[in-house]
Amino acid sequence: MEQYLTQKLRKETVLRDPIHTYVYVHHQIILDLINTAEFQRLRRIKQLGIASLVFPGAEHSRFTHSLGVYEIARQITNYLAQTYPSQIAGDGLWDGNEQMITLIAALLHDLGHGPYSHTFEHIFKTDHERYTQMIITTPGTGINTVLRRVSPNFPRQVAAVINKTYPNPQVVQIISSQIDADRMDYLLRDAYFTGASYGSFDLSRIMRLIKPYKNGIAFSITGMHAIEDYVVSRYQMYQQVYFHPVSRAMEVILTSLLHRAKDLYTKSLTDKAVDSSFIPATLLPFFSGQSTLNDYLMLDDGTLMTYFNAWQYVDDPILSDLASRFLNRKPLKSVLLTSESNKYIPIVKDLIQTSGFNTNYYTAENDSFDMAYAIYQPNAKKPYTQIELINPDGTTVELSSLSHLIQVLADKQAGDRRFFFPKEMLSNPADDLFSGIYVDFQQYLNNNYLKAPKL
């Protein structure tokens, strides 16, 4: 039933969207995919996870983002089909037969995300990209069932696009490259919902600069500054939203919370006195390292929050305190670190421990460089990461070789290192038993940096 792939709806369907005005659906298969349980699950997972604790408007889900990526991919493939249709195979122009797989990969690219993915993966050694592949290729999922109607091999093809192993680099780059449908949607969407304007860039202009060539997607050199502006917007969103210190402070608490739960679980295996009955059946497989895809699909933001809610009333004082701090938004405080700061970290950790906080759970060093994002890395090992500008005569030039602005960002100098600690350490010493310790601790804080003590 090959023709299912291109079967049109009798009447186009639209979904209202504040970013793209409408998301247009013209094909039965797209509608069928949206209506699967695995895709609807994305409604229950926030796009920015913890960041909504700092930017309260940012309560949007991975569901709307996925629709947005699809919509941008739809507009790009339409534009390519109209403007640069391939005449003969290998001419470097756009092959219209690739449209549907591009749209489907765009829609499904984030399918494997779970609640608070980054932190959850860190603790439980899961991997949302692997889950995406599994949901698409495992027989029996709603998604796989729909895709298989096209052909038995079609799920693997879709997975290959997302996995960047699909042979047509144009298709791959529309879905994932330095300037792809994914990044363009999330920047605009996160900017809109946070209310921070930094993520805005000129989507309609960039769309018109796109030009296919034999190694993928390039951009007309006449629009160099619009591309530059997009890269700087991305940099600004990282600096001002994604790396926000309070957001990272809440992430530290979540990490400690899951970490504590895991520590208690591990101890309970050998020590009957340690109670791990607070871990619900749906989470147990992750603690024991034996989770299945189905276990994973049962989780969402709401289930985790429901568990954390209950954990507030558990006997373990650290677990219940961390659960309460997370649920009721009590972030840690932080100071910036330089190389000079390193020698003072053990000293302040001692002071914190003396004040009664277990520093394993109540302090952390956190490096926004680690936080998973190359602003721009033209030399990275993964393929397809450069942004190529294309001359009238068809030759291409790498963006950072033309733009001094981008060159700086490519140097990866952005980001910071921070040390996180309980807010209590900043108490007015006069108010408290530990006043001497607090005074000592605060000596090391200097213009937002951890430094040699004043005097």
Place this chain on the structure above:
Amino acid sequence: MEQYLTQKLRKETVLRDPIHTYVYVHHQIILDLINTAEFQRLRRIKQLGIASLVFPGAEHSRFTHSLGVYEIARQITNYLAQTYPSQIAGDGLWDGNEQMITLIAALLHDLGHGPYSHTFEHIFKTDHERYTQMIITTPGTGINTVLRRVSPNFPRQVAAVINKTYPNPQVVQIISSQIDADRMDYLLRDAYFTGASYGSFDLSRIMRLIKPYKNGIAFSITGMHAIEDYVVSRYQMYQQVYFHPVSRAMEVILTSLLHRAKDLYTKSLTDKAVDSSFIPATLLPFFSGQSTLNDYLMLDDGTLMTYFNAWQYVDDPILSDLASRFLNRKPLKSVLLTSESNKYIPIVKDLIQTSGFNTNYYTAENDSFDMAYAIYQPNAKKPYTQIELINPDGTTVELSSLSHLIQVLADKQAGDRRFFFPKEMLSNPADDLFSGIYVDFQQYLNNNYLKAPKL
């Protein structure tokens, strides 16, 4: 410690908000209230509940709305304090001592909302307004503890403002009247997040029209059209967003789902063969009619969705089917009803039952008039519901007596009545066993109305 009420923060705190740019917090008590568990709980309850299934962008919570209402109230009270400060008691101008209680009531007015309030209340006979009062006045809640620091009687005073029994009508009307901080925030916010522009109106202009007088808050007559525009925007949001047929169709499913669960529970009390073990401990008190405030505060959107998720795998076929339809967004279909339609309802219900659907759960009549909103009712019994325009000489005129446009809306002619039924009834008859029944059924649908069968 009376002065706690007006104690300023050392440095103002701001929360980024896409509607008001910033929410400004200047007082310790406001920050303390925001940081209570009961207030943070509002992050986990969507402002529009089910409507996000139709307008996917509308994933915002009651938390951000509550901050927004506070911010508008803050701007209004600032404007009144600067422009119309009372000189002597009873002069009808604004008494600056009322500022803090106004801000606090604005912030807390929606505290008692729970997940899918409207439907939940309908099934379990709870009442979010009563919960708001309880959270504020019950000793031991985080909110009550903070408020009691002002004075033992202060929680009751705040509750009185929200309850509309507070003596100063200006304070009451800023929080709840036909044109109050609550409505102004939700119109703008819902418009922004749905992406539907209908809810926009000129907030900055309306703010400048506000004028206190001895019976409450009036609006300068020179801005009559701006007020008119606000009322029409509200009407449009009701027509196009809040009364959306697909949203109501999903609400019918949720109602049936909870209804079915309750029916099974009731039967299980007398019939051991009926299993009600699917009802989690946290929900049981609501089924047995013995819930406490604490039980209620444990619930949020995520907990309910977690339960519904599990209910998909329960043996009862109706419960599991409805849970799956709700979770995976499979709305019922609907047709419009007129008085002429009434006699055909039993006929089509028979056809639906014959097709295998229990019509108690799979059909419904639903009247958007009932859906709880008087667009504009100047003659309603509750006090303070008129919008008064004020002349230069201080005399006032009721809005609908000046505006023909508003008069029409006050007539309450808006809204519609619909009959909901399973989508399967619209199947192409050729495809199905029940084809004859489907053909019969579809005869009664005519230009979106339920009518006498075509020939």
Place this chain on the structure above:
Amino acid sequence: MEQYLTQKLRKETVLRDPIHTYVYVHHQIILDLINTAEFQRLRRIKQLGIASLVFPGAEHSRFTHSLGVYEIARQITNYLAQTYPSQIAGDGLWDGNEQMITLIAALLHDLGHGPYSHTFEHIFKTDHERYTQMIITTPGTGINTVLRRVSPNFPRQVAAVINKTYPNPQVVQIISSQIDADRMDYLLRDAYFTGASYGSFDLSRIMRLIKPYKNGIAFSITGMHAIEDYVVSRYQMYQQVYFHPVSRAMEVILTSLLHRAKDLYTKSLTDKAVDSSFIPATLLPFFSGQSTLNDYLMLDDGTLMTYFNAWQYVDDPILSDLASRFLNRKPLKSVLLTSESNKYIPIVKDLIQTSGFNTNYYTAENDSFDMAYAIYQPNAKKPYTQIELINPDGTTVELSSLSHLIQVLADKQAGDRRFFFPKEMLSNPADDLFSGIYVDFQQYLNNNYLKAPKL
């Protein structure tokens, strides 16, 4: 050279536009028309004329509006061609051969507007609609030269569309009807540039409701509220922007200024002592009633302002004072009139004359009902003025018969009558020689109305 009409540009050209993001030009003829002197002249004529004196942001020209109308027409005709292509003549669907004439008529529909058209026409008995026809059909204009390249009869056909005598009612209604490309563009554009949000409506939704039928253009009945919202937005823009009292006050001054110039000219014909040398050669033909098309095309906002600038220094005290008031924005003041007011008008005019103002030039009655706009007149004599909603079965219903809201507006109750007078009459009596007269005059003003004197 018939094919010139559909000749595509090698590469589409875009013009940046804040309302539609881009205006897309795909055809040589559209570019050629934009590049004519007559079309470029529209850059020098403000869309809202005098209103920019009240809403300073509204400095946009008829040039950008004309491009916007073209762009909306382009989107509509594209949508019709894709969604409702005619299969055989007379099937009531969209005939793709009509696209180019529709776009051209959209672009050119306002070509005959001159500076301050409404006032200028009133004084000099010119007519911008007639000029539009002349520019299109007169051999030798740039526009005519371009159009004639299509065929000798083509200019007349384009003129017929604008004139509403073209046989295809769909084409005519896209350009001029109650809900046409013209009105849709100017509402959005005027709202954007004034900063008044009232004119906003949901263009993208309305575009998707459009449906051709044999009598013209109808709108899907399911979107009735979106259409309703558009009509109310139009009403609000009239009430709050186009009928703004200060704007009308400035228009009264302009009228008086041109009126005074004309009176002096007429007198000078018979009375050598009266000097009319202040009238520049380019304006003279209008005073003598012998203007040609070329004379008209020489005028724009800048030329008139240049003359008015000079008139400030002319000997006639009334002319120079009015010129200075207009140039430096010194509006008259106004009060509302009711039928009861009529008898007091002669009395206050006497007082004004006694204060030293010639009431022929310094007072006026002005009725916004007269100001040329039927909000909605389904029964008007001109054809094509109704808004028709279309049922699934193809039958149509007139909008106001379905919507109570629109019915009220159709009753034409909107607008007001005002009496304009010099601001000096409101002077604090203590400050001035004429204090007694001012006191008397001010007795008649009461809550913004002209009324019986307060005791």
Place this chain on the structure above:
Amino acid sequence: MEQYLTQKLRKETVLRDPIHTYVYVHHQIILDLINTAEFQRLRRIKQLGIASLVFPGAEHSRFTHSLGVYEIARQITNYLAQTYPSQIAGDGLWDGNEQMITLIAALLHDLGHGPYSHTFEHIFKTDHERYTQMIITTPGTGINTVLRRVSPNFPRQVAAVINKTYPNPQVVQIISSQIDADRMDYLLRDAYFTGASYGSFDLSRIMRLIKPYKNGIAFSITGMHAIEDYVVSRYQMYQQVYFHPVSRAMEVILTSLLHRAKDLYTKSLTDKAVDSSFIPATLLPFFSGQSTLNDYLMLDDGTLMTYFNAWQYVDDPILSDLASRFLNRKPLKSVLLTSESNKYIPIVKDLIQTSGFNTNYYTAENDSFDMAYAIYQPNAKKPYTQIELINPDGTTVELSSLSHLIQVLADKQAGDRRFFFPKEMLSNPADDLFSGIYVDFQQYLNNNYLKAPKL
């Protein structure tokens, strides 16, 4: 009458503004200044001059910009007065007595701008900054008359702020520095009216970062990225809007047009055969180098366009052709230059001359570096040009020393050099008499650069 300076209006007046929602006027003197003829004249001078020929929406005037600068200054001084009020002289905090002079200087800072200032100044050796000073300090102007009511010396003080010689550096820097009310308004305003989003930055955040110190205005270091974003926005507006090649091409035509007029005038002084009667009396003083302030104030965009309109019909073929090209928007074409290009310029100029174009008027080299703008020059000789970030302990750091991004921009690498030539040179050779020359010429154009000929 010193108190006139701070005299409040009985009721605040607002002007609607799409950028700041409202411009608030609270003082009589501000209203009086706005109502002078010199200030109203700014309505007739476009903010972006020629750029509206490329970005058609950009038809806004210097009038609205001046109001916007005033409004931003108003918000800044209010914020400073509330947050950092000076306690004793010399404490580096904000002295509330400086508010009014700051607002007035903000309002008047652009008063001396004339039509197409940059080009006009270039040809006629005038200087808009000098005119600003003259309008303020020359007895008899409307502005001077108002200011003198404060005190005889007050006009000079206001002029000193604009001139940067006023003793309080905080006042000076609010009006003119790298990040002042002027730049902040024009970036936002030009972005809004062009529809190019590049100029957007987070005004509300930046306002909250401002901190006075003894050398002027600094910005809290915690907001470094918001400041960075502002500087990059400025860079992008220069690259994408202000330096737009077509805009510069039109500027070249205007320059040539005025240049030709001046050449004809100069010749006519000695050669009776040369006619210069086309120069109107109002422009003559500029040609003869004897213009007065009054002559200057008579000019605006409309007057110049009126003259150019007439010049289309003058006998001199170059003058009339250039006038027509300017009026009807026929830009020159351009190519980029590198140092390598220099040797080819004489060659292509020869070819152009041979084609019949006088290269004195029809070609130009134009360097956007020259175009008057240092993106960021911390080391410039003029005082007050650095952006200082301020630490919690009061020490300051210069922006580019912290931000790699800004360091690049400070290097002044932005901009380009272009060679402009008539579009005719790009004609399809087959179409024309000069085909051989065109072929030769086009050999030198290569990927938008002027280069060695392609073989």
